[in-house]
Amino acid sequence: MHVFKFGGKTLALDPITGTLLEVDDLAGEVLKLWHHLTPAEITAALSDRYSVCDLTEALSEVEELAAAGLLDAIMPPEPVPTDASVGQIKALCLHVAHDCNLRCRYCFAGTGDFGYERTIMDTATGRAAIDFLLRSSGPRRNLEVDFFGGEPLLNFPVVRDIVAYGEEQAAKLGKVIRFTLTTNATLLNDAVIEFLNDKQMAVVLSLDGREAVNDRMRPLADGAGSYSAVSQAVREFVERRSGKNYYVRGTYTAHNLDFATDVMHLYNLGLRELSIEPVVGGAGESYTLTQDHLAALCREYERLADFYLAKRDEGDPFNFFHFNMATYGGPCFGKRVSGCGAGCDYLAVTPAGDLYPCHQFVGQQEFAMGTVFAGVTAPSLVNEFSRANLYRKPECLRCFAKFFCSGGCHAHAYHSNGTILQPDALHCELQKKRIEIALGISAFRSVQ
């Protein structure tokens, strides 16, 4: 059992069942020992601090929960995918432009070119990607395509063609493709906005928060700051789609450990669908996050949670992506075990049509998986990624958050530790903190 504090409450999560409890100090102590000791041993261990009468009472309540199946220490057996389902693709990340008009200092994509020449995808390759997705999707009906880059709107005509072609081809097969687009918002003109709204496409808009924070890391190609134009464009875009189906997404770095202030800034711009994420990579750079920042970052998530709850109580709430958590319901066990699906359910496609496990592996030849024209030609990589579930990650098996996190990002793991089976330690700690807060917020929601 994982026992933790949030907002003055003591909460306990049973990692295996997902049961969330509010407990007093005594019950918290009992639950910490429940999966490891017998009731008699627990009584003996705690009798110096609590009366036997109280211990008996608390143990009785815990036994009642266990009898009802709400507590369990035993992992279910590993789900074994059928041979037919391995390699069925559900989603593509389409790099329609390996080019960008910003020069973000933390860009994992080498400011848009992924370490290669600046190039864009042509229509034939885009259509071939759709054909590949549809023929590789097996019986799956709900498919996804994310337009990514670089900056995908540098290649808007091809985005528009791919959507039209994708809708037409999917409909013939009784399938649906859900399109999303991630953009820096600099190229959102009337024609683009009308198209995105007409297609009801979910859009992720990049903006880091305060002007000085944003412009330090997200300059235009000529070195000027991007905040002024981008913040205006984002507000107009959100207004023109009635505040629906978007996320404003920022990145925080070692330069803004007070990132809750950036979320507050975005909120004060009138934006209500928000996410801010820790910067990835950049070892040795001044902006890089390290374990030395962890305590400050955890405190900052707590400060953000206070702001989140205050705005909810004031009746003008916002969504913060990492604080959304379905404690009752949510995805099935198979999903929680298998995680993101990179390299098996989900692939990235370069402008030339080359396939990689996800956008973060693009350009690394040891992860080249084939092309949209020839299909997947590296079945060993598909098998490797499809088997990289929680059961193969010893650290995850010991973690209380495993069924809410599902094992973290394969790419972070590989780039930090040389294997997709050992998650990045800092991102694990941040993930656990965010999950505790999300669970805590759900506890307050239930009580009120």
Place this chain on the structure above:
Amino acid sequence: MNKHIKVIAPGTVKATAQKEACKECQTSCQSACKTSCTVGNQVCQNR
């Protein structure tokens, strides 16, 4: 409510372990350089 423990949310994770995943739900990229999801905030497509 019991004296020492209140159930906030009864867990359903293990209860779904008997069924094979239909794999129709949304992809949950966990990379922080996109918008990282936890599976916990995903919705079952069949519910």
